[in-house]
Amino acid sequence: MKRFIFFILLLASIAFCTISAQTEPKIAIIGFYNVENLYDTEDDPLTNDDEFLPNGPYQWTEERYQTKLNNLARVIADMGKEQGGVVVLGVAEVENERVLLDLAATDRLKPLNYGVAHHDSPDLRGIDVAFIYQKDRFRVIGEKAFTLFIPEDPKFVTRDQFLVTGILDAIDTLHILVNHWPSKRGGEKRSMPKRIAAAQLSRKIVDSLMNVNPMAKIIVMGDFNDNPTAKSIKEYLRPVDKISELRVGGLFNPMWKFYRDGIGSYVYRDSQEVIDMIMVSYGLVNNVKQNTYKYKSAEIFRKNYMVTSTGAFAGYPFRTYAGGVYQGGYSDHFPVFITLQR
Numbered sequence: 001m002k003r004f005i006f007f008i009l010l011l012a013s014i015a016f017c018t019i020s021a022q023t024e025p026k027i028a029i030i031g032f033y034n035v036e037n038l039y040d041t042e043d044d045p046l047t048n049d050d051e052f053l054p055n056g057p058y059q060w061t062e063e064r065y066q067t068k069l070n071n072l073a074r075v076i077a078d079m080g081k082e083q084g085g086v087v088v089l090g091v092a093e094v095e096n097e098r099v100l101l102d103l104a105a106t107d108r109l110k111p112l113n114y115g116v117a118h119h120d121s122p123d124l125r126g127i128d129v130a131f132i133y134q135k136d137r138f139r140v141i142g143e144k145a146f147t148l149f150i151p152e153d154p155k156f157v158t159r160d161q162f163l164v165t166g167i168l169d170a171i172d173t174l175h176i177l178v179n180h181w182p183s184k185r186g187g188e189k190r191s192m193p194k195r196i197a198a199a200q201l202s203r204k205i206v207d208s209l210m211n212v213n214p215m216a217k218i219i220v221m222g223d224f225n226d227n228p229t230a231k232s233i234k235e236y237l238r239p240v241d242k243i244s245e246l247r248v249g250g251l252f253n254p255m256w257k258f259y260r261d262g263i264g265s266y267v268y269r270d271s272q273e274v275i276d277m278i279m280v281s282y283g284l285v286n287n288v289k290q291n292t293y294k295y296k297s298a299e300i301f302r303k304n305y306m307v308t309s310t311g312a313f314a315g316y317p318f319r320t321y322a323g324g325v326y327q328g329g330y331s332d333h334f335p336v337f338i339t340l341q342r
Helices: 002-023 062-079 097-104 188-212 231-237 256-260
Strands: 027-038 086-094 114-118 128-134 138-146 161-168 172-180 217-223 266-268 271-273 276-281 294-300 336-341
Touching: 027 062, 027 172, 027 217, 027 276, 062 086, 062 097, 086 097, 086 161, 086 172, 086 217, 097 114, 097 128, 114 138, 128 138, 128 161, 128 172, 161 188, 172 188, 188 217, 188 231, 276 294, 276 336
Parallel strands: 027 086, 172 217
Antiparallel strands: 027 336, 086 128, 114 128, 138 161, 161 172, 217 276, 266 271, 294 336
């Protein structure tokens, strides 16, 4: 009798473990990181990369390049350490495909088996936006670059907006648009029309996807060079700040809460700014289908080693160069990420 009871309890335990394994929530981390001037050490005659050459003003040597790669790899590996790694990471300020392949090949990232999606932009400095992604979990099925044209300034060039469509864990189709909008060079007021034009392009891309499928799972990410309350974001890209206000066809911006609370992804003149953002569509927030991914949370990722600890720039992101002087840090931005759960 005791053996029979033990056998029944054993079967019940096995059944419970099996059910638990089947129903255990699955997590996917989707992030963005402006990696701050990730150049190789070779001259590209088609771009203005002279600053980042061994004989250039920054004395960009192979040793410094390798340090930069390993520093970035540390951050990226730590971002998704508890959840099996960042599944898809949009990046800004990368020179070419090679630097991404070198990054993916570092000791910390190689086990994650990252693939690369890259497109050369017309930016004069040769910096692009791109993606790395875990090939075991995300299968790319489409890539498309969108060039920003400004009729009033036909000679103006900047980074393209880059859309990647892929299937996450053989379950969900995601459309991920990565941006690096024009900077505030020349002053915020004078440069705002360029970022408004960029916002209009992003919104047009989102709307085109929504017109095909109003429940499309869309993620808009990037360095927008504007805070969540800026005109370009609020009036032209038009995300809502509260999930309760989100409707079909809309975007939700979870990064607004960090700006409200004074938590920045970037620091400018001692002011905490949230210019790095990830926004999600209605289909990622209110999808009622079972066993599919939904938006759960957002975070600005910062660890003590990523922060300048002393001096005039204490509290700022620990960057590679400051005032033209080599610091050996990581980036002038903190990365951001969202968590999806099913």
